[in-house]
């Protein structure tokens with residue numbers, strides 16, 4: 001039986017990476033094997049592209065195409081084979097991030113994203129997407145306590161407000177695929193919610 005493909009989304013600092021290992025544990029408790037991976041990245045080539053994407057200045061269209069190039073490699077060489085072998089795949093970001101960051105944040109029209117998405121994915125979509133939602137100012141406070149900012153993290157609050165807005169619009173348009181997690185809650189409350197979601201997935 002094909003495994004399930006679950007993606008985690010949210011603005012930088014919203015806390016999705018904090019919860020990914022706990023989610024993996026919940027899936028293992030169900031008796032399924034799980035691959036934990038991330039985008040951009042997840043393959044040797046994808047991690048090299050990530051390094052460029054997070055650190056090198058480039059045109060917004062170049063950024064968009066490199067995100068999808070990394071995704072193509074990841075999907076075809078890692079995600080699809082894992083799902084076909086019955087494993088679940090837990091992925092820290094996927095195409096919704098391109099719609100939110102390159103679409104909402106950078107202002108690239110959605111029709112360009114649709115072309116790349118179709119090219120790379122055909123009609124493949126996550127089975128479930130967990131959107132960790134947090135107000136941009138609170139996310140900034142969390143981020144600055146953690147690490148030095150990369151190219152995305154260094155963007156102004158208005159950029160993250162647009163990214164968050166784009167995520168929330170996508171979640172509203174696809175309510176059966178998305179679950180919105182209020183990241184302003186305590187870690188324990190978030191865990192309780194995640195456990196329930198995985199138990200019903």
Ligand code: TMP
Nearest residue numbers: 012039040067093094097098101152153
């Ligand atoms: P991460 O810090 O969550 O690992 O993600 C790296 C950065 O890449 C994050 O700031 C969001 C950005 N990103 C995009 O802009 N578009 C995408 O399609 C993906 C997957 C990530």
